[in-house]
Amino acid sequence: MNNQKIWFVTGASKGMGLLLTKLLLDKGHKVAATSRSLDSLKKNVGIQNHHFLPIELDITNSDDVKQAIDLTISYFGGLDVAVNNAGFSYIGSLEELTDAEFRTALDVNLFGTVNVIRASMAHFRRHKSGRIINIASAAGYIAGPNIGSYVASKFAIVGLTEALAMESAHLNIKPTVVLPGSFRTNFLGEDSLNYAKDPIDEYQSSNTYKSYAERAGKQPGDPKKLAAELVNLADMENPPVHLILGPDSFKMIMDKRERDLNEFESFKEISLSTDLQ
Template sequence: MNKENQKVWLVTGTSKGLGLHLIKLLLSQGHKVIATSRNTDALEKEITSFKENLFPVKLDITSDTAVKKAIDESIEKLGRIDVVVNNAGYSLVGSMEEMTDAEFRATMDVNLFGTVNIIRNMMPHLRKQQSGHIINISSNAGYIGFEKAASYNAAKFALIGISEALAQEVINFGIKVTVVAPGQFRTEFMNSINYVKNRIEVYGVDEAEKMWTKFSGTQPGDPDKLSKILVQISEMEQPPLHLLLGPDTYELVTQKRAEEDAEFEKWKSLTLSTDFD
């Protein structure tokens, strides 16, 4: 790869799952990768080739101070960051009643506020460059509420709204924004699911845990194909703002939209009855 086409990527959550698949692809293509993880030792063991372009950063993205320091030091070392992929996250399974305040907030801290910390501290650099692409990894759970996944839904729904607002704020600075909603891809994600500790039998969390554990390793989506698509959109002059990935996600989201349209139409008379006469 010539230097003109080489980009500097910052990817969060890279020691396993989609993040690891993505950075392996980027390194093989000659890009420079700032790879953040809570466990950089595990990350470096996974990377056996093209290590000269890998810049691992041990980082807790829930710490705004730590994020700012990591980004500033990375810019100082490499000069710029062209593409940011907010990928770090995990799911908490359990009903609203079962979730403790600490469990709910921890999910939001990683899945939502960690991404916000990255965006907030990247913006001064991207605005100065007058270029860049921020890719936020949401989920089909960002469009559809699923039982026993309320905290994950809350974070992933929020990422879509944040991405829509951010895209409007940064368009005049030459910065692009894409929010990606993958379905079920064959990564380690299922094995990193957290389950509520205080369980109430009627909600069936024990059965859910058995089901998701059994499902792990059989997901239909190919994470290498997903990674290639992320690279593909990073090269577009006008990338999508919203990108659904996976036939399962497309079917679920389009069906949900049709059901919403029907519900809105059903209650239209009430909706339009609220203005002063």
């Protein structure tokens, strides 16, 4: 393959990460894939060859992430694309979530992503080349009730990707934040959704949990098409900083932007009234 690349993919033992890993290996790419469970990763990928490097990794540990990136570069002789895919969600209002729960959500979804970016950038910067793909969500633009910790982490990933794109443009490093809608993976399963341990009746967050659980296996998006677009993204000469995937995500984000613009315009007089006279 003329376009063979070396990939680093987090959260690869299930869902989108697993589909992406299998697709990449099928296309002849080299893949370092990570998971908290090495046994599950090896079993679910089901491929054993020199193009596949399975790594057991806690992405919240910055030292371990650096070692995993270094191992990838040493094993394959380089790194071209880093994909931040690992993530999960708590269901619970901001008041319901404990400090530990909220921090865990940010540690995995946000700081895990930051750890991979930092470790990858050291290599990309030296070689003046590299792609970073951060998997966010439509929830990176659109808030929802009882998923505040998830929304906070995904909004942050959108912002940090924008900042990274500005910081790294002169280094020929091209980051993209992907904003998927509802795809038929296991993300709405019990191992990806976690319910706040101390619910408060007034918030009715249990209804949100039930609603999400009932949608599992009924999502409209084709995850194989999503994985294929991530591979295509890495081949784009000029990739977008933001890539919305899914008609549902596109509509929700466009509608949200319109509502925001209308609100901004409604209060424009106040907004413009605060300079020194």
